[in-house]
Amino acid sequence: MAQVIEWVNPGEDEIIWRYPNEVIKWGAQLIVHEYEVAVFMRDGKIYDVLGPGRHTLTTQNLPLLYRLVGGSNSPFKATVIFVSMKQFQGRYGGETQTRELAPVKYYGVYWFKVADPVLFITEVVGGQSLYDTADVTKFIRAYFNEGMMKHLSAYSIVDLFQNLDMVSTQVKVKLMEDFRRLGLELVDVKIEGVNTTDEWRQRLFWIMQTGNAQAVMQMDTAKQVAAELGKSEGAAIGTGMVVMPQLLQQPAQPAQPAQPYAGGGVPPAGYQQPAQQAGQEICPYCGKPIPAGARFCPYCGHEIKRCPNGHVVPEGAKFCPVCGAKIE
């Protein structure tokens, strides 16, 4: 009976499969299904590659291997690796730091597929000696995560929370390039969530309230920011403070509706961005816009603390950032 080399019933998540028998006979039947490629290797080097179809292995369709074995018709040794060309989904999650060293956690989904099987086998399978789908998947996820971490750390915390769409698209483009180097095509990336510590969420809240990233960043802790800002009218955080005194003079008014950042790209760090839109409040814990008057954030579930006049105040604030009212 002729030898049959076939990847039978590959699982949903299987990227590669190594044919267990390394002794191949001429005349063997090679079955390569749609969305698959079969790669012949020896000593870590790639020789012949065959696409979908039913092939009888001959000296004609494996010319490089035939030459390698010195033109003999006796069985030869080779590793056959099947590569799936289907699209795969992976989940990721990790921690990194922003440009101002704020700790950030992130998670999401990415989709990828093999674009260049030879490069992929060379870089990943052969290059890392990973001959098993689980190992390959793990390697790709780690590689993705490493890139994600590196690229995200180039942004400021305000970018991440205020312009996540733009940031994630920019990061995706950079990751696409990283993936191409492995013979992979990164089809899409979705960042489902980013988060930071309470301390930094409150800092973020103050930055968005005052539009003054620099001044807020100079304070050691978010509590100090809250205390400083609440001290007295217009005192607070130095010359850069434009929005606050004005707000303090208008008690019981919602925060001034402000021009949202109008440019397209990610703005430079420390840009002035009063974040609130008319009638829109911002959750001090996750940075997302919440419905006016909400008692709980619909995104992160945190209870929303308010001053006696109903303004959102972050944890630890002694005074309302909008009206200056004392917080019990």
Next chain:
Amino acid sequence: MGKETSIVEKLELVIPGFHGYKKKELIREDDRLVRGKVADTLALARREMERALQRCAMVSCAQLVAIDNLRKKLMALESRVRHAEAGYRGYFDRVKFKEEELNRLLEYDAKMIELAEEILNEVKALNGQIANPQALGMAVLNLDDKLVNFEEVLGKRMSFAAGE
């Protein structure tokens, strides 16, 4: 020389090996050749699109997300064209086409190829306008139009081929 003949000739010129659905045992093969040609053109456009995206990300251009959305649309179209054979029934199972059916199919094919080329050119134009916000906005809109247009023709061609 009839109109049909010139369409076949044009197709034969851009698609090596194309038989114009004249040999019944090669009808599916002809279909595969046409779709392969169109998908390859769209793949070129996608690669060009990725370059545009990279340049756009580098200069933080305002259309980044819009361009990425077009890229995804383009990718979806490419794989729809390339892997359409699954479940094909109808006309491609016929022994022979009636003349007016054949002409319609050829017209769809020619239109798909033409539109794929236009998409490729539009993407190239877009790539050339990354640093020019005004023109880039227009290029994005133009490309979107072309993609919508292509999708329409593809849809019609597919349901025609399925015998609907």
